[in-house]
Amino acid sequence: MRHCDCLLTDMSDSDSLPVMMHERERWQLILTRLRDRGIVRVADLVGVTGASVATLRRDLAKLEDAGQLRRVHGGAESVASGQTPLTAPSFDASQTLNVDLKQAVARGAANLCQDGDSIILNAGSTTWFMAQCLRQHRMQVLTNSFPIAQELIAHSANRVVLPGGELYREAGIILSPFDEDAIQHFAASKMFMSCYSITPLGLIESDPLVARAEAKLLNRTEKLIVVVDSTKFEPQGNMVVCPLARVTTLVTDTGAPQQMVDHLRQQGVEVILIDPKEAKVLTAA
């Protein structure tokens, strides 16, 4: 393994340093290069990371599953062919770890949609995965997420409605401090949202502006469907968006703590558990 590296570069082979890169380091490096150049080649990555082509191919496969890039012959390209870094929400390392969970939950939530529905898709990485599952649907979708709007417009026949406001570059969210808004004329049958964390006190966000935007959207619908992977049950953040009783349905994975599941059902929330292995609905009772 490392011996190969040593043979290739005699001068740097002093084993005093741990030469081998870790998986996450490689991923980070790959994504960085991808953002800078729009395209990466496996052969290049071999030289940069010191890993074998097989490993790098696996890395690319995983990152493609995570929606972070698109594989092409010889390497991979940025999901938007190098045009915009906005096609996917900015993931941090911890989010990258839960891609499988998020995708499983997103698929489960997408099953709750039907053609003709008018839905709201709140900004978030899980809801972005959900948008990818809606390519065959024909609905009216209101979203405050620029990347979700891009995805829907480019790859589906759904109608897309946007709220007015400033477009925040990093998060890709459209936020407005004003109440007058086109969304006041939107009536949705369902709203899908994620959140920063979920506690007995309710749905929690960390950013006041985001919390306010979500509260505004909540007024446009009766049914609120929360989509969160099981890691969101770790209390974080401090802005309460709404109490748990406001939630109609919660979609999460089987890793959710049983205590919270019970508590939610006591509050009248329908809880849907998705097994990320089998990617199918286990129970809804």
Next chain:
Amino acid sequence: MRHCDCLLTDMSDSDSLPVMMHERERWQLILTRLRDRGIVRVADLVGVTGASVATLRRDLAKLEDAGQLRRVHGGAESVASGQTPLTAPSFDASQTLNVDLKQAVARGAANLCQDGDSIILNAGSTTWFMAQCLRQHRMQVLTNSFPIAQELIAHSANRVVLPGGELYREAGIILSPFDEDAIQHFAASKMFMSCYSITPLGLIESDPLVARAEAKLLNRTEKLIVVVDSTKFEPQGNMVVCPLARVTTLVTDTGAPQQMVDHLRQQGVEVILIDPKEAKVLTAA
């Protein structure tokens, strides 16, 4: 990591050398040239990419299959009914022919912007070219064009504000039938717009919804700067957006009919003529 550094120098060397471009890189380059110039020649691409004629022909064939361009004898031209819905505004055939004019006019109009300005960029192919000229600027930009918002967010430090409404897939425009809107809180120092055509009766559009949206935006600013290439003086369409006297400044190319230029100046409109050859301002008197 230092291990990486050693190899990185190697990498950058082989990268700077015209070793071999990859398929996607060539595609990207071809599409970029196509967007910039409206037409590419196989012989030119050979010199630029270093690939063989056969390979480039295959590239063009694939891109044509993907609907990204239309092959012609000797090369390829920008596609008529633009497929790439969002990377560029959909050009019709006549527009494709005037890319040079539009870009020259767009550059001239961009010179009227200063850091700190709050401007409105109405949807349109000329204003989209203009957005490409604003990468170094730092302004607040309100636009009802999804592709322009993409361009600004991805490639500039400008702040972007969007109106609320439905996102129309083909044109990439955000339109709303309602008056309540976040844009009612936006005060712009200048508004840039193109139009379907320009006649002695005023600025003309063909779509009532578009005309109404532009009229709404007109209320948010005093200074109205119209950017049109000289082909827009051929009367077309039927919806009058506003009279010529409403226009503060008109930027066009030297191909504009002298009669209209005189008439505009009689109305108090400042007319700026851009020579597409020299791409510089000729007269502003």
Next chain:
DNA sequence: CGCGAAACGATCACAGTCAATCACGAAACG
């Protein structure tokens, strides 16, 4: 109208890349 030059499509051999598989070693677990 006819001619030469350029461009075109088809085909072939070569090199690089891919997915699948097996084997090795390290860390995690009971």
Next chain:
DNA sequence: CGTTTCGTGATTGACTGTGATCGTTTCGCG
């Protein structure tokens, strides 16, 4: 301490992209 799991590297056969060459078609010019 043994077993399991995971990440990694090497190998194999199949596939894709590439360049050169062929004969044919199209364009431009006299």
